[in-house]
Amino acid sequence: MSLRRVQAPHLGRPVVLGRRRPVARCPRLTLRHYADVSTPPTCDYGPKAASSLVDVYLNDQLGDCVIAAGYHLVGVATGNATGTPFVATDAQITADYSAIGGYVPGQPSTDQGCDEQTALNYWTSRGFADGSQLCGWLAVDGTDKKTVQTALYLFENLFFGVELPDAWISPFPSADGFTWDVAGAADPQNGHAFLGYGYDDKGVTIDTWGLRGTVTYAAIAQYATMAGAGELYVLLTPDLVAKGQSRAPNGFDWSSLVADFDALGGKVPAPSPPAVTLDQASAWAAQGIASGGFLMTRSQATAAAKRGLTASWPK
DSSP states (O other), X not given: OOOEEEEETTTTEEEEEOBOOOSXXXXXXXXXXXXXXXXXXXXXXXXXXXXXXXXXXXXXXXXXXXXXXXXXXXXXXXXXXXXXXOOOOHHHHHHHHHHHHOOBTTBGGGOOOBOHHHHHHHHHHTOOTTSOOOOEEEEOOTTOHHHHHHHHHHHSOEEEEEEEEGGGTSSOOOSTTEEEOOOSOEEEXXXXXXXXXXXXXXXEEEEETTEEEEEEHHHHXXXXXXXXXXXXXXXEOXXXXXXXXXXXXXXBOHHHHHHHHHHTTOOOOOOOOOOOOHHHHHHHHHHHHHTSOSSOOHHHHHHHHXXXXXXXXXO
């Protein structure tokens, strides 16, 4: 199979379309089964990952867009965690593309692209070049704007695997600020993977081939769904799970998520109890004391305070 190459004006050279449909669909868990979270009207996790997001990661030479999207995720996660995004080397990108897609350097016939589920399984079992590792992923319902925003707000990423309509690449985006909206039928020759890292009222902010643009919610509903031969996931690392817990201490069924991942052989870390402030602990102790008698000895007051703390302490 020959991968499609399209001239990219901003690079002055072609890029390669290399996302393939999954051979088989792996068991998946769906975010909307666990989340009921209030989200802000906008979010953007891109600024601290800029040096990673502008790197096309050899996708102007190879059909490795799935690998590039994965390492853009790593850049976003590390950039927002430490202020210094991890930027993979060409050798590291090639090594993952070889392991996941079967590419043999120096043999162009082996440059056949790859599918996202094979890549996600690999990064769950073997990890990325920086040492981080997926602990799982959740399917996201692309037809549900609220779910799309919740995924991004909680976990800083959306991983797209789609077949682009021809109008999205002809004419090809030439600069940041482009918008991909519904534009006719998806073309199976245009398989592509890319990362989403923010949203506003118009759609999801994405990075593709080193350009920043927007894919509208209507376009996500049409192309990033099973009906459109597409995929949409939120990827989870232990650090991203911890951040999600801090953003949604309530409104997310963490215990069910962990149990379901364990049932599928996953390894999502159990949620940490939320931090308790001094004011909260004092209020719970006061409630316990108030439930005691009018006159109490010191030991009775201590026991009453303990009962109040025990009744309200996060489980």
